[in-house]
Amino acid sequence: MQSISGNVPGNVPGFYCFTMTKKIIFCAFWLLSQNFLLFAQVKINVFTGKIPALKSASERLFLAGDFNGWNPGDKAWELINTDGEKYALSKELRAGIYHFKITRGSWSTVECDASGKQIDNRLLKLSTDTTVTLDVAGWQDNFTPAEKKHTATAQVHVISEKFDMPQLGRQRRVWIYLPAGYEAAKKKYPVIYMHDGQNLFDEYTSGYGEWGIDELMDKVTAKNQCIIVGIDHGGDNRITEYDPYDSKYGKGRGDDYVQFLIKNLKPYVDTHYRTIKDAKHTTIAGSSMGGLISMYAAVKHPEVFGNAGIFSPALWIAPDLYKLVKETALSKSARFYFVCGDAESDSMVADMLKMADLVKLKGIKPQNAPVVVIKGALHNEKQWNGDWPGFYEWLMRK
Structure with a gap:
């Protein structure tokens, strides 16, 4: 390459190539350095x-x-x-x-x-x-355990303490939130299925605080109300029940869990309660591992779950879920709400953004796949309580 100096009055194309080469080399070096820092x-x-x-x-x-x-x-x-x-x-x-x-x-x-x-x-x-x-x-x-009090409102009921889960060979407590005036009204309601049921409604049954879903829903106007079903997690089996893929924590039973929701729990709820049964009015939502299995269920079964609330998803444990999304033709009417805090982990925001971008590349409109990142928010029920109103307002905006 010829020598270039001063204001380069002549060989502009040559100078452009030289400059671009330097930029490409610099960008490549920068990307390598960032990857090194990321995986160091x-x-x-x-x-x-x-x-x-x-x-x-x-x-x-x-x-x-x-x-x-x-x-x-x-x-x-x-x-x-x-x-x-x-x-x-x-x-x-x-x-x-x-x-x-x-x-x-x-x-x-x-x-x-x-x-x-x-x-x-x-x-x-x-x-x-x-x-x-x-x-x-x-x-x-x-220390003597602090006395815990029941905080569930009058709209919360337990469907069963031992609801059969034949796909898993287990039983589980299942909760339900019914809107105020449900007994007297004749209208049908949308349904949200949620995981970690013991942490949704009642401080007494929660491990580290509750979402307070019932108190939040009690403030919602009658015309925007819905039914919420909460399924307790499986304790030591929680990770494998909410993971559809095998991991170092054991054989993934997530698909069995989703099949239980589809083939057993939803038919029961639709039979015993006044629900709007179609996918458009059926949502699945959860946090952490619950966010992971909600994403999987909505992608795998759009004919059942038309909406998904993906709170702080534990995508790190199941990288194959990205592959599933890439290989799946998503329904154009599918809706996903992504939310997490930026102080949860080093990879939480990046992992969630990667999934949200994949969803949009599959043809989902931006308004049907919003991404919310809360500055300073941590990985806990307090955050998810604060995230709920924004999610629910979006959900009702159909």
Whole structure:
């Protein structure tokens, strides 16, 4: 290439090629550097500081967080006793944001504050090799459990404590929210099917706070009301029941769970309650793993679920779901509402945006696949309670 200097009065095409070549090289380098940062592994050294005495010498300490599916007794995340009093763990993680707690092997023995109250998840931001020292104020099982009160409103009922799930060989409690005046009215209602039922309506049955769906729905005008069905999660089986694909946590039973909704629960609800049965008026919604299985159900069965509320979806555990969306001809009338917080994890926003973009590439109009990212919001029921009004307003805007 000829030498170029000054204002380059002559060979403009040559100068353009030279400049573009430099830009392409720079962009390629930038992309490689960003990918390196995104997937870079950093080392974390965890040590315990001050902790309450354990109940026996055989007890062990673990970290449970979004890096291991919140497994409270994951041996891969066990802290090793180093000198009889201190515990330590060294691991490598991808740079990013993580949330976690310390346990003694179960959620009944999780850490708490000095008065026995639950504490927020710990937050860890990793960008380089990091060493942290963790003090524990108390253990939950050292305190008398705080008295929990029922908070479900009069519109919430339990359909069954042991609803048969033949596809899974299990039984499950199923809740239903009926609009005020349902008994006296003759109208039919749209239906929303939701997961993690114990966390939707009642503080008494919730693990870490409730969505407060019933209180929110009690404020909705009569003409915009609907029926909401909540299905309890399966405890230790929650991850595999809400995942249609096999993972390190076990064989995916998500498709069996969705078949239960379609073949057993929905027919029961449609028979015993006044519902509008078509897909346009049937929604599936949930958060985290519930957001994942809601996305799968709506993509796989658009003839049943015409709308989906995708709250903070755990897409990281099921990358094959992207492939399913790419290979599926989505119904042009399908509707998806995507929402999450930007402080949930390092990949939450990017994963959700990737899925939303795929949906739009398949022909779904932007107004039928809105994306909402809440600044500073974390991965919890408090956030999803705040997200609900926006989702419901969009849902009713048909």
